[in-house]
Amino acid sequence: MAKIIVITSGKGGVGKTTTSAAIAAGLAKRGFKTAVVDFDIGLRNLDLIMGCERRVVYDFINVIRGEANLKQALIKDKRIDNLFILPASQTRDKDALTKEGVDQVLQELQTEFDYIICDSPAGIERGAHLAMYFADVAIVVTNPEVSSVRDSDRMLGLLASKSRRAEQGLEPIKEHLLLTRYSLTRVQKGEMLGVDDILEILAIPLLGVIPESQAVLRASNAGVPITLLDELTDAGQAYLDSVARLLGEDIPHRFVKPEKKGFLSRLFKSREETIA
Amino acid sequence: MTKTTRDTSNTSFQLKGGLFTLTVIYLFNPELTVLGEQLAKLVKQTPKFFQNMPVVIDLHKLQPPSATLDFTSLIQCLREHGLIPIGVRSGNALQHEAAASIGLAIMPNTKTEATAEPATIKPTVATDAAPAAPAVVLTKIITQPIRSGQQIYARNSDLVVLGPVSPGAELIADGNIHIYGALRGRALAGVSGNQSARIFCQTLEAELVSIAGHYWISEDLHNSAMKENVHIYLEKERLHVSTY
Ligand SMILES: Nc1ncnc2c1ncn2[C@@H]1O[C@H](COP(=O)(O)OP(=O)(O)OP(=O)(O)O)[C@@H](O)[C@H]1O
Numbered sequence: 001m002a003k004i005i006v007i008t009s010g011k012g013g014v015g016k017t018t019t020s021a022a023i024a025a026g027l028a029k030r031g032f033k034t035a036v037v038d039f040d041i042g043l044r045n046l047d048l049i050m051g052c053e054r055r056v057v058y059d060f061i062n063v064i065r066g067e068a069n070l071k072q073a074l075i076k077d078k079r080i081d082n083l084f085i086l087p088a089s090q091t092r093d094k095d096a097l098t099k100e101g102v103d104q105v106l107q108e109l110q111t112e113f114d115y116i117i118c119d120s121p122a123g124i125e126r127g128a129h130l131a132m133y134f135a136d137v138a139i140v141v142t143n144p145e146v147s148s149v150r151d152s153d154r155m156l157g158l159l160a161s162k163s164r165r166a167e168q169g170l171e172p173i174k175e176h177l178l179l180t181r182y183s184l185t186r187v188q189k190g191e192m193l194g195v196d197d198i199l200e201i202l203a204i205p206l207l208g209v210i211p212e213s214q215a216v217l218r219a220s221n222a223g224v225p226i227t228l229l230d231e232l233t234d235a236g237q238a239y240l241d242s243v244a245r246l247l248g249e250d251i252p253h254r255f256v257k258p259e260k261k262g263f264l265s266r267l268f269k270s271r272e273e274t275i276a
Numbered sequence: 277m278t279k280t281t282r283d284t285s286n287t288s289f290q291l292k293g294g295l296f297t298l299t300v301i302y303l304f305n306p307e308l309t310v311l312g313e314q315l316a317k318l319v320k321q322t323p324k325f326f327q328n329m330p331v332v333i334d335l336h337k338l339q340p341p342s343a344t345l346d347f348t349s350l351i352q353c354l355r356e357h358g359l360i361p362i363g364v365r366s367g368n369a370l371q372h373e374a375a376a377s378i379g380l381a382i383m384p385n386t387k388t389e390a391t392a393e394p395a396t397i398k399p400t401v402a403t404d405a406a407p408a409a410p411a412v413v414l415t416k417i418i419t420q421p422i423r424s425g426q427q428i429y430a431r432n433s434d435l436v437v438l439g440p441v442s443p444g445a446e447l448i449a450d451g452n453i454h455i456y457g458a459l460r461g462r463a464l465a466g467v468s469g470n471q472s473a474r475i476f477c478q479t480l481e482a483e484l485v486s487i488a489g490h491y492w493i494s495e496d497l498h499n500s501a502m503k504e505n506v507h508i509y510l511e512k513e514r515l516h517v518s519t520y
């Protein structure tokens with residue numbers, strides 16, 4: 001049975017969709033049959049980031065309404081086996097997303113796939129709630145700024161109280177923190193919160209730190225998940241490391257504030273400069 | 277046949293009990309110009325805190341007690357400073373009539389209030405939350421971090437939290453509050469009037485702490501050098517912070 005992973009944040013524009021595409025592609029690369037589902041009804045853009053916007057025929061809402069079956073709506077990625085996209089509807093009203101409908105679609109997906117990645121919309125309303133409701137694992141995407149940390153904290157509270165697992169008294173959702181758009185130079189200048197500060201407030205395990213990177217924009221303009229880009233980028237590498245950690249591998253964190261000065265900090269510094 | 281997820285019944289509303297902590301403004305003097313000036317000064321210091329804050333007007337410290345109050349001007353004065361008066365507590369029948377006639381609620385008098393005037397509190401003894409209750413009320417224990425937007429209320433008991441309390445989270449207890457972690461949100465102990473209630477925490481970075489309605493906001497707390505392993509208690513109607 002597939003594991004359901006929600007990519008959520010509360011705050012908008014922090015990198016949820018970028019992360020959904022990168023992690024889904026990363027898992028598929030590892031040979032896991034993976035579906036990535038866009039819950040952002042009315043504002044779909046996962047299909048753009050995945051580069052399949054011209055192949056959308058049916059969408060998530062069509063399946064919920066019984067106007068199409070899952071096989072018709074799932075779009076197979078052309079670059080890599082095992083990767084499928086279930087796009088959101090651009091036209092329908094958000095209310096078309098129902099708990100029963102989502103449950104049914106996820107259950108059907110679960111029999112076919114190893115991982116289901118749910119790309120949550122921003123906010124804490126219906127779409128965001130349904131994206132996380134059935135999850136087994138949550139990746140909380142956070143930017144190193146106070147408002148994003150606050151919203152992530154709020155979302156963690158909801159994961160612990162308003163999810164299916166919480167309501168049914170099952171084992172709680174496994175929570176991971178993914179820091180994105182992290183700029184070491186700005187952290188060192190004191191313009192952004194550091195990893196330690198954020199971990200102290202959110203108090204959940206760190207899945208990875210994704211550096212602020214031009215490559216992300218390039219990848220999304222090209223419609224390629226950053227983990228499928230031919231060139232090895234800093235952000236792509238950080239996402240692949242995060243996928244490995246998600247699979248239980250123990251890998252040291254990169255792009256994090258160096259604890260000791262010296263060789264490491266010089267290394268980090270030069271990396272940062274190449275990014276900027 | 278359409279599926280609907282909303283549990284819409286044919287009633288248009290539902291009544292439920294809700295618990296609120298309200299700020300009480302004790303009126304000493306029926307003279308409103310003085311009140312206006314002093315409020316303006318206070319609001320200037322902490323403008324955000326008073327924005328749209330609901331308040332209850334308490335009359336039991338009013339001198340002379342049976343003074344005729346111009347409630348219309350009083351309400352106007354409070355509103356001008358961002359407060360939202362919702363009701364009146366204490367006072368006599370005439371005052372109540374005047375208040376009710378312009379739409380203020382008459383709030384019940386809570387027992388602990390009027391008696392707590394003299395400063396005869398023993399600061400070193402942390403007493404139980406509900407001294408009058410014969411049955412033992414078990415302490416409420418939360419073993420998870422309290423996140424922004426969450427509110428925990430320990431009715432008639434102490435509250436123990438094993439973990440951090442985030443900014444934007446709120447702890448409320450009729451008794452003491454113990455936090456084995458950092459307090460970054462709000463903590464209100466002794467909310468039903470217990471002046472001997474205390475707050476204990478390992479790191480104090482709170483947005484607000486309050487004991488029996490006496491509160492400090494984070495600005496006041498910044499002045500305190502004590503941040504680690506502190507307890508907060510009320511003595512002579514003033515909050516004190518010390519280490520434990
Ligand atoms: N590591 C990064 N470095 C630089 N830019 C990034 C990074 N991650 C995301 N971005 C950019 O941030 C913007 C928002 O990203 P994305 O759409 O993934 O966020 P989102 O959380 O899904 O937004 P929404 O809440 O609107 O759904 C995009 O322009 C994206 O290219």
Ligand SMILES: [Mg+2]
Binds near residue numbers: 040120
């Ligand atoms: Mg998005």
